[in-house]
Amino acid sequence: MKKSCECKDCGNECCSRGKNRNVEGCGGLYGLGFVGAVFFFIGHATSFWMGVLGFFQALVWPAFLVYELFKFLIK
Numbered sequence: 001m002k003k004s005c006e007c008k009d010c011g012n013e014c015c016s017r018g019k020n021r022n023v024e025g026c027g028g029l030y031g032l033g034f035v036g037a038v039f040f041f042i043g044h045a046t047s048f049w050m051g052v053l054g055f056f057q058a059l060v061w062p063a064f065l066v067y068e069l070f071k072f073l074i075k
Contacts, residue, residue, distance in 0.1 A: 030062070037061040 041054025056063070 007011060034058055 029039060037058035041057050042051045045051035045054050
């Protein structure tokens, strides 16, 4: 019989159970958003370097979204 412990970082199965529940779906959502953002930004690029910039913008699109949302909510 395993001894129960008070710490949360001991690595026992009883302490790690349920630690990352409901997190798996966020990666898929971000991945779909990334693919959509790549198509959007590269599709609207007028030159090669604007396409490269569009790829990097697609990596950080959630930051743009949150910034614009906060800007909208402050008005």
